Amino acid sequence: CSLCAAAVWRERPFRDAENLASCFGDFIDRLPISGKEGILRLHPDLAGRLAQAGQLTSESTREQASAGLNTMTEEERQRMTNLNKRYTQKFGFPFVICARENKKDAILRGLGERLENAPQTEAITGANEVKKICRLRLLDLVKPDSQLNS
Ligand SMILES: NC(=O)NC1=NC(=O)NC1=O
Numbered sequence: 316c317s318l319c320a321a322a323v324w325r326e327r328p329f330r331d332a333e334n335l336a337s338c339f340g341d342f343i344d345r346l347p348i349s350g351k352e353g354i355l356r357l358h359p360d361l362a363g364r365l366a367q368a369g370q371l372t373s374e375s376t377r378e379q380a381s382a383g384l385n386t387m388t389e390e391e392r393q394r395m396t397n398l399n400k401r402y403t404q405k406f407g408f409p410f411v412i413c414a415r416e417n418k419k420d421a422i423l424r425g426l427g428e429r430l431e432n433a434p435q436t437e438a439i440t441g442a443n444e445v446k447k448i449c450r451l452r453l454l455d456l457v458k459p460d461s462q463l464n465s
Pocket of ligand 1: 359360361379410
């Protein structure tokens, strides 16, 4: 989310990647519910039409594959599509979960369980998942000093 990056820039210099990630997390935490919902609306569905069309970013493609979402049976894919549709119809933003910390069974279970939550709860829960995704992507991007000198 480029707005988050443009905002967090003011906190520079950063001690290391973890400090950078926590600045992103703090910024997301301080957003009002509408801002958290906005960030969630920027995320593609899990195993959704973009994934099936091969139009996900490389990061999302890798993350969703690591959860096994690219090897679902037709029944699992249909269940995911139906649950994603119900979730987005109820909350007005997509279901977001850190795919690198879950496998497809946990994701399908989490989607069914979280569908029962209140909207504000889900905006906060989804934003916390975005923070996990963001931290892992930052750690991939920002190499530790030891690697820089190699
Ligand atoms: N809707 C989503 O949860 N999307 C994603 N989660 C990830 O970890 N990567 C994604 O693209």
